[in-house]
Amino acid sequence: MNHDQTVTAPDDTSATIERALATRDLPTITAELAPLTASDAIGVLERLGAKQRALVYRLLPKDRALEVFEGLDPTLQGDLVQALRDEEVASVFAELDPDDRVSLLDELPAAVATRLLHDLPPAERHLTAAVLGYPAGSIGRRMSPEYVSTRPELTAGQSLERLRARLDDAETVYTLPVVDARRRLVGIVSLRDLMTAAPETPVAEILRAPHSAQATEDAETAARRCADMRLLALPVVDAETRLVGILTVDDALWILEEAESEDQARIGGSEPLRRPYLSTPVRSVVRSRVVWLLVLAIGATLTVQVLEVFEETLEQMVVLSLFIPLLIGTGGNTGNQAATTLTRALALDDVRPRDVLRVLAREVRVGLSLGAILGSVGFLLASWAYGTPIGTVIGLTLLSICTMAATVGGAMPLIARIVRVDPAVFSNPFITTFVDATGLLVYFFIAQAVLGL
Structure with missing residues (x-):
């Protein structure tokens, strides 16, 4: 390809x-x-x-x-x-x-x-x-069945002859899978090894243990392994380890680029266009965005309902309403940062779903640290402008919201992977909606407790 x-x-x-x-x-x-x-x-x-x-x-x-x-x-x-x-x-x-x-x-x-x-x-x-x-979505669907293989009992010279005969239709000539009489993968040999070995050297003496992918394996997972291992080609085998194709490094990078574009689109609250922007019909751009906007608009009604519940509290202390954009914006940004970091870490296989408790522990500490810094600044500025009681409410709320948002934002991508849903879907849009509503609840509960409303 x-x-x-x-x-x-x-x-x-x-x-x-x-x-x-x-x-x-x-x-x-x-x-x-x-x-x-x-x-x-x-x-x-x-x-x-x-x-x-x-x-x-x-x-x-x-x-x-x-x-x-x-x-x-x-x-x-x-x-x-x-x-x-x-x-x-x-x-x-x-x-x-x-x-x-x-x-x-x-x-x-x-x-x-x-x-x-x-x-x-x-x-x-x-x-x-x-x-x-x-x-669909498997590496078998993205592999090339046009490859050149060799056998362990053949010599380096014979293998090079096989390669020369297939130069015009081979997907790659730099890595040759080695198969037995039943077409089962037993190793790989590079073009460099074949060319540097004596022509009479058996392939069995210069082959290396192979890395491979199952044909039904997820395409992105296999492509990530090919790229991480710096392989020029990754053999693809069936359930009985018989060679059925190869994945070349350029195809692997193309698959990863597609996956990255898809994740970035969903993190931003839209569906991937799957074609260059200027060649995409306007109706397709609208369709890629409108569903998510409707979902988020419906989710935002939770925030409206929270404000309605605490309407009397706002009437008693109108100044509290001034800080609502600051608090929900900070919470959403904190959650989005954590979600984006963990979605990327999942894609790179830096973390796995079983690490959810370790991630929770780390993000709680990160959230507390961020909340302490932002809360201190918020306390000083709000106290200077509106008095110490308001400053205390703002400082404690920022501490609480940052801790909650970082924890939820870090955990949601892992939970999504556990339930077999694209982690990007559970990232920024849903986390922002969730943190907005719960952050306001935390804010008003703290305000009632501190101010005695």
Whole structure:
């Protein structure tokens, strides 16, 4: 799979092409596209609407069109497939790697996907169907079935000959899985080891113990392991340790980038767009945000109800209302900091769900420390402006809210993982709503106790 990690196009080129599209000046577009690299062309296409993108893609030089198509997000590939002519689509689709085909098929209507699969050569159809057979979200769905393997009894020279014969269709040549007669994974050998060993050296003498992933394993987990271990390729095996594919490091990094984008979107209270921003229809942007906004708006009614319950307290001491934005904002920020830190730690496998009690203990101490610092400042400023009793209420409330928010914010991602829910979903939006309501309860209870209301 070939994905450009940094996709940019010169601003003047993009602007020129967009102006030429407005006047249907095709010669100018063709001239501007000719000197662009594949990554620059991708940057241009990502800024265009679906119809404009199909037109510009048709004007790309033939030798660069496939490379550009491979570098696009699967959602944009799907848009192009539905806009191009059947013969153009069949030509590009047949040239894709099997794992790239599967990502594209997931974005297409069933009828279109079936037709494309039917038009593939039998060998390519078999490889693609093998990847399609694994559950969505598993590493089997993202692996490449096009690999070069060797056998323990073969020599280094024979293995290099096998490699040379498959150079054109192999996903990677830098790491070779070693399998036995039943195709079970027994080791790996690097291209460097094969080239430095004497040609008659048996592979069994230079192979290393393999790291592998189960084909049904979560794709992000397997990709994280591949990246953490700095592996160029991670073999993927079935339940009987038979080799079924490989995950290359560039595919692993692409999976992790997708997961990071998804987490960041959900932490911010929206759904991931799954395509470049400028190429996303406005209705899709609205749809990605509106559900969360409705959920948060409903959750915010808890805060309104708390204020209604303590309406008489506010009438007796109106000055208390001045500090409500400060207190709920501080509590929400404290909880969000803890949740973001723990969500990231979970993604990096720094902590596990079984560490929930250790995390609670740490976050209680962190929250107390933060609360003591902010509470002291709040006490001094509020006492100077409104008197010591109000300062005491504000200081104690900040101490309590910071401790509670840090504890809840740290625990919620772990609890979410335990109940098999995306930790990002339980991060900032829900924690902010929870801390706002409970923080106000704490505030008014402290005010009643200290001020005798």
